[in-house]
Amino acid sequence: MSESTEERQEEGHQDGDEDATREHRDEEQSEESQDGGGGEEQQDAIEFIDVTKAFGRNVILNGLNLGIPENQISMILGPSGTGKSVCINHMVGLLYPDEGDVLVHGESVPGMADDDLFEMRKKFGVLFQDGALFGSMNVFDNVAFPLRQHTDKGEDEVGEIVSLRLKEVGLGAAGDRMPNELSGGMRKRAGFARALVLEPDIVLFDEPDSGLDPVRTALLCELIMEIHEENGGAYVVITHDIMSARRVAEYIAILWKGKIVESGPADELFNSDNQFVRQFLAGEAQGPLGME
Amino acid sequence: MRTWLVDKPRDGIAAVGEMAKFFGTVLGEVFGGRVFRFFGEALRQCGVLILGSTLVIWTLTFILGLTCGIEGAYFFRSVGAPAYSGVFTAWCNLRELTPYAFGYMLSAKVGTGLVAEIGAMRITDEVDALEVMGISSMTFLCGTRLLAAFLVFPVMYVGALGAGFFGSYLAVVQQIAEVSSGGFFLIFWMFQNPVDLIFSTIKGYMMAIVVVLVGLYYGYTAGGGPVGVGTATAKSMVLNLVAVHLIGAMGTQVFWGASPRAPIGG
Numbered sequence: 001m002s003e004s005t006e007e008r009q010e011e012g013h014q015d016g017d018e019d020a021t022r023e024h025r026d027e028e029q030s031e032e033s034q035d036g037g038g039g040e041e042q043q044d045a046i047e048f049i050d051v052t053k054a055f056g057r058n059v060i061l062n063g064l065n066l067g068i069p070e071n072q073i074s075m076i077l078g079p080s081g082t083g084k085s086v087c088i089n090h091m092v093g094l095l096y097p098d099e100g101d102v103l104v105h106g107e108s109v110p111g112m113a114d115d116d117l118f119e120m121r122k123k124f125g126v127l128f129q130d131g132a133l134f135g136s137m138n139v140f141d142n143v144a145f146p147l148r149q150h151t152d153k154g155e156d157e158v159g160e161i162v163s164l165r166l167k168e169v170g171l172g173a174a175g176d177r178m179p180n181e182l183s184g185g186m187r188k189r190a191g192f193a194r195a196l197v198l199e200p201d202i203v204l205f206d207e208p209d210s211g212l213d214p215v216r217t218a219l220l221c222e223l224i225m226e227i228h229e230e231n232g233g234a235y236v237v238i239t240h241d242i243m244s245a246r247r248v249a250e251y252i253a254i255l256w257k258g259k260i261v262e263s264g265p266a267d268e269l270f271n272s273d274n275q276f277v278r279q280f281l282a283g284e285a286q287g288p289l290g291m292e
Numbered sequence: 293m294r295t296w297l298v299d300k301p302r303d304g305i306a307a308v309g310e311m312a313k314f315f316g317t318v319l320g321e322v323f324g325g326r327v328f329r330f331f332g333e334a335l336r337q338c339g340v341l342i343l344g345s346t347l348v349i350w351t352l353t354f355i356l357g358l359t360c361g362i363e364g365a366y367f368f369r370s371v372g373a374p375a376y377s378g379v380f381t382a383w384c385n386l387r388e389l390t391p392y393a394f395g396y397m398l399s400a401k402v403g404t405g406l407v408a409e410i411g412a413m414r415i416t417d418e419v420d421a422l423e424v425m426g427i428s429s430m431t432f433l434c435g436t437r438l439l440a441a442f443l444v445f446p447v448m449y450v451g452a453l454g455a456g457f458f459g460s461y462l463a464v465v466q467q468i469a470e471v472s473s474g475g476f477f478l479i480f481w482m483f484q485n486p487v488d489l490i491f492s493t494i495k496g497y498m499m500a501i502v503v504v505l506v507g508l509y510y511g512y513t514a515g516g517g518p519v520g521v522g523t524a525t526a527k528s529m530v531l532n533l534v535a536v537h538l539i540g541a542m543g544t545q546v547f548w549g550a551s552p553r554a555p556i557g558g
């Protein structure tokens with residue numbers, strides 16, 4: 001985690017949680033300097049720097065500072081309507097901040113020309129809420145689509161890769177089915193296979209658990225962990241499901257009212273002293289978060 | 293009061309500006325050559341247009357050609373000049389009926405189809421999915437469809453004219469049969485020439501391209517869930533019908549307003 005982002009994040013924290021956050025950041029920094037040797041820190045995969053975004057009078061992100069670490073499964077948690085999906089859209093340049101900057105591997109996304117932006121997006125795999133499979137193609141062609149568009153691989157090789165990815169997500173026999181013939185969970189898994197097919201450095205999951213029963217949510221979480229273990233990279237999961245967070249997250253950032261309330265390694269956040277974080281992660285009715 | 297005097301006109305002008313900008317961008321994708329990166333997709337869209345729309349348009353113009361032939365034949369019989377039935381079929385089919393039928397049918401089938409297809413892709417995140425895969429959705433979805441329209445419509449239009457003429461021939465010469473085949477064709481060809489065919493094709497082609505651009509615009513900018521897509525589809529249909537009539541009227545004025553090319557009375 002870069003020092004500059006941390007400083008900004010700490011500035012953005014709400015009163016009362018600064019000490020706890022600073023403490024775990026210090027620990028993290030000391031661990032990183034031990035691991036990295038020579039005190040060199042690993043650059044964040046994605047950084048939000050003082051990002052503000054409003055739609056009309058509705059301010060969604062309000063001076064957001066956030067760093068998404070490399071090679072970890074990070075989760076952005078927060079109540080509904082707090083700007084989590086807007087964060088994802090900023091990461092891939094589908095939305096631009098009104099103020100501030102978004103960096104992907106150190107490069108400013110809002111400052112990119114169109115061609116550079118399309119090139120940068122090849123680093124990403126995105127799993128949308130409902131899979132966003134192309135309705136005019138079967139599952140096989142959906143997963144093969146990025147390979148056919150961005151690589152010179154022959155059909156045999158494409159077929160091998162797609163079959164492998166479909167098997168990984170448990171859809172080996174569903175390649176010739178159309179998206180409208182799949183259940184919600186199958187569509188998500190097919191979307192996951194498509195997101196992984198170009199072996200991206202960063203994979204984003206927009207509420208992968210929405211609309212799934214608890215068992216299928218657990219299975220999808222396991223799948224995310226297995227594939228991350230195999231492929232590595234920065235995985236970012238947007239959710240408000242605490243069970244998923246407990247299962248999957250290595251790093252957690254909690255978003256509320258357009259700002260990060262607290263962020264850090266998952267274990268530490270689950271033991272946080274911050275009232276909001278405790279309430280949210282315990283799913284309690286009493287606390288600073290109400291129905292408003 | 294202020295809404296009607298200031299806000300509505302201002303919003304209308306802004307919407308026209310947005311649309312013009314969109315049209316310019318899509319045309320730029322085609323004429324700038326970027327769309328040829330997805331030439332395979334453009335060819336697929338050509339296939340969709342040919343298989344999905346050609347037969348229905350040709351059938352429609354054939355039936356209209358039959359109607360035109362019958363009306364013309366009975367009218368000229370009533371004034372004692374049945375041999376001149378070819379005048380009506382030549383003008384009616386070539387100058388007005390086929391271009392309008394082409395425009396109407398494309399508005400109803402291709403235009404609304406584009407809005408529904410791309411609009412549905414927009415609200416189910418498929419357009420965003422394309423973008424995050426590093427593929428320009430404007431080029432892939434809009435550019436390829438416009439290129440397909442450029443490639444397919446001239447052939448489709450000339451075929452539609454042929455279907456209309458054939459329908460008129462059948463009605464006048466075979467069904468009503470008050471004029472011989474040779475007599476019909478003498479007058480039929482006397483009242484048109486290759487320039488008229490080019491003008492007619494330009495007229496129908498302009499209608500078709502505008503219909504496609506409007507369909508692409510309303511589909512690509514659709515929002516607000518299924519209701520939003522439905523509203524966008526309806527708006528595109530209304531605008532397309534208005535545009536078809538404007539282009540039709542302007543085409544007739546410009547191409548035949550000053551010189552009707554009617555060899556009557558020497």
